[in-house]
Amino acid sequence: xxxxxxxxxxxxxxxxxxxYVAGPLLAFVMFILLYFGHxxxxxxxxxxxxxxxxxxxxxxxxxxNWRAGEWNLLVALGAVFGGYLASHYFLGSHGxxxxxxxxxxxxxNNIGIPVKLGAVPLVPDFISWNxxxxxxxxxxxxGGGLLVGFGARYAGGCTSGHAISGxxxxxxxxxxxxxxxxxxxxxxxxxxxxxxx
Amino acid sequence: MRMSRYIIVGILLGFILYKSxxxxxxxxxxxxxFQSFHMFGIIGSAVVAGILAVQLIKRKExxxxxxxxxxxxxxxxxYPRYLIGGxxxxxxxxxxxxxxxxxxxxxxxxxxxxFVYFVAAMTGTFIYxxxxxxxxx
Numbered sequence: 001x002x003x004x005x006x007x008x009x010x011x012x013x014x015x016x017x018x019x020y021v022a023g024p025l026l027a028f029v030m031f032i033l034l035y036f037g038h039x040x041x042x043x044x045x046x047x048x049x050x051x052x053x054x055x056x057x058x059x060x061x062x063x064x065n066w067r068a069g070e071w072n073l074l075v076a077l078g079a080v081f082g083g084y085l086a087s088h089y090f091l092g093s094h095g096x097x098x099x100x101x102x103x104x105x106x107x108x109n110n111i112g113i114p115v116k117l118g119a120v121p122l123v124p125d126f127i128s129w130n131x132x133x134x135x136x137x138x139x140x141x142x143g144g145g146l147l148v149g150f151g152a153r154y155a156g157g158c159t160s161g162h163a164i165s166g167x168x169x170x171x172x173x174x175x176x177x178x179x180x181x182x183x184x185x186x187x188x189x190x191x192x193x194x195x196x197x
Numbered sequence: 198m199r200m201s202r203y204i205i206v207g208i209l210l211g212f213i214l215y216k217s218x219x220x221x222x223x224x225x226x227x228x229x230x231f232q233s234f235h236m237f238g239i240i241g242s243a244v245v246a247g248i249l250a251v252q253l254i255k256r257k258e259x260x261x262x263x264x265x266x267x268x269x270x271x272x273x274x275x276y277p278r279y280l281i282g283g284x285x286x287x288x289x290x291x292x293x294x295x296x297x298x299x300x301x302x303x304x305x306x307x308x309x310x311x312f313v314y315f316v317a318a319m320t321g322t323f324i325y326x327x328x329x330x331x332x333x334x
Contacts, residue, residue: 013216019235022217023242029210030243031250036202037261039269042297046322053319061326074203075210076301082211083220083305090216098221103232108223115223122221123303127294129310144293145300145314147285149321152297154332155282156272159296162283163240166272168247173272173279180283181290182229188291189229 014090016099030165038071041161043152045069045076096122112197136196155180211302220302222294229291278334289321 030040047062048069055062087096098120105117113124124131131137152158155177157166163181166174217239218224228236253259254267261267272279290296293314295303300318304311325332 013212015216016218017213017216019217019238020242022213022219023239023244024246025209025213026239026243027246027250029206029213030247031254032206034250034254034267034269035259035261036206037263037265037267042301043318043322046297046319047326050319050323050326055323055326059323059326061329062323070200071203074200075207076298078204078207078209079211079214079298079301080207080305081204082208083215083302084211084307085208085305086212086215086302087306090212098218098223100221100223100227101233104223104227104230107230107232108226120223122218122223123308124222124294127222127308127310132310132313140292140294141310141314142317144289144291144295145317146321146324147289148293148296148314149289149318149323150325151282151284151286151289151321152318153282153322153325155279155286158286158298159240159290160298162279164243164247165269167244168251169269170248170251171272173274173276176276176279177283177286180280181287183280184284184287184289185225185229185291186287187284188288189226193226193291 010090014092016092026164027168030160030168033075036071039161040165041072041157042076042079043149043158043161045072046149047153048073094118098122111194139196151184207301210298211305214299215302215306220295220299220306225291225294275334278332281333 033040047064048066051062051064051066056064100120102117105115105120108115126137127141132141155162157177162174162177167178214220219236219239224236227233251269259267295314297318300311300314304315
């Protein structure tokens with residue numbers, strides 16, 4: 001009886017979550033962090049980890065009390081656990097797939113990424129250790145990471161800090177940053193990714 | 198104990214972004230091709246709910262767990278950094294198909310190649326720290 005109750009809960013959580021569940025819950029994460037006395041922003045963790053690794057002795061941008069940012073590192077650590085739990089114990093009946101539509105599948109096929117409708121994996125096979133050994137994979141994983149780390153600190157925030165927290169607080173700078181995210185993202189999606197495959 | 202609450206918030210964040218597929222490279226590609234409402238729905242509904250939450254906090258003058266009034270710092274109004282930094286960030290986001298939170302989540306899900314992305318992102322942050330004074334802000 002108790003066991004079947006847990007199975008019902010597990011199966012409920014394991015379904016793909018629609019946008020109208022995920023979005024308000026992200027706002028709840030922001031709200032609860034504000035209640036704990038902090039502003040939601042994941043990319044700040046990179047700066048904290050640079051400081052903790054000794055960059056504080058090399059450059060004043062990293063002369064921060066990283067211990068005061070410990071909460072941020074713990075949220076990041078929690079996200080690692082969350083990813084483990086969700087992928088190991090709460091997989092839906094179709095497994096690890098991204099439910100993208102036919103238009104996306106067709107445009108992927110057109111640029112040379114062979115995926116089938118209803119069987120698009122969550123993480124593509126070129127985002128892997130084998131993929132990393134190819135030029136495009138290296139550009140996407142290492143190049144992408146480098147640009148994200150540089151750009152997030154330059155812009156003073158990433159998707160969580162600007163698109164969620166900043167826009168929620170009606171910050172014009174965050175709107176400018178989000179417009180920037182889209183200019184950069186559209187450029188890469190239309191003018192770089194099609195030529196990588 | 199006081200710190201474990203942040204780990205719980207992080208676990209919730211992990212579930213939200215994993216189960217809504219926002220961690221997927223394909224979902225990010227789909228978003229930048231405007232082929233589905235899904236990602237716009239996630240960000241849009243988060244912002245609508247977030248605006249309501251922030252307005253409620255301000256109107257009710259809500260206090261945080263320490264008993265202090267919750268305030269949200271205004272971001273500095275010097276615009277080049279947001280536009281240029283944003284464009285650079287967006288390029289990386291579209292290439293890797295993951296922003297910083299999904300990177301942590303996918304590492305936990307066993308996609309260990311994101312360790313390379315992680316080291317690269319730390320390197321990018323470090324380079325920004327070195328060049329900061331020479332960049333327009």
